[in-house]
Amino acid sequence: MHDCQFDAFHLEVRDTYAVPSESEELRRFLNGEPPTVDYSSRPWVEAIRDTTARGVTVRRVRVLSVPHSDYQRWLLSITGGNVDAGEDIRYLPRHLADKVPADDWWIYDDARVAFNLVDGGGKPDGMALTSDPAIVDHCRAVRDRLWQQAIPFADYVTGTHARP
Template sequence: MEYRGVDDWDDLFDECRESAYHMEVRDSYAVASESEPLRRFLNGEPPPDYDKSDWIDLIREVTGRGVVVSRVRVVTVPHSDYQRWLLSVTGENVEAGEDIRYLPRHLVDSADIPGDDWWLFDGSRVAFNLVDQAGRSVGVAVTTDPKIVAFCQGVKDQLLAVATPYRKYVDESPVNSR
């Protein structure tokens, strides 16, 4: 495995040519830039300016060159506070070109859910999100090991096929349930 720093994600997307798939399995994340928007959401306050323009611009650029960007979020129902907030701000990602889908954890065998978050790039390289005990990002571990890649491709194929697209999930689910 190759270690890359916290800020090396753009390079992975720049090197990507066909597809980028994100597997998300955590019910909450410790992202510093999300703390204030999340706090305000939970307090019922108007949202502050939440600038995710760097990510949105990256997604537009990547999808603009024909790369398919998708992700499945495996979520616990009722949703965690973090996931309820995330559902409220995900529309912008979808509008930028991401295919984001949701899969309630109770609808899939726990053995089929990986224990870690990762990205699968071009079906040939896996980048694991490394986090500390508090859930803060500490870097990326990248591998091209054929067994790991094949495992991740199998998970992608299985879960993407049964997960619900964001818009449908929001329209048909009790997304604000606690």
């Protein structure tokens, strides 16, 4: 995201992610224990703050199953820090979504797509970057369609949207 000029968009379609650095905080959440970190000062939140301060729009749609997985419940509990830092995050219940891709990806400046790769256990396994115009156009169309369907974070967590 550091070389992004005007727009970064992230599509997330998995109900759970096996991110080793998150496992302890997720465990604590599930056991009702307080977090050991201040989520508002995580490196990712700082990166969002820095990126949006440069004038870059950072957006994300999370397509998720209802009822929520434990992982998604945890994410909902910490996403406010991302939003406060300037990231516009929206939620789309899977059963309301139309034609959701199987993969997570980023689209940067409407010119590059970075697919998030995962191994068989769901752990992050790198990125695959392309600027192929057909792939970029496809991802842009998916982004625009899902963005319109998705519910802003604040409305989603307060239930002020139409119930699925």
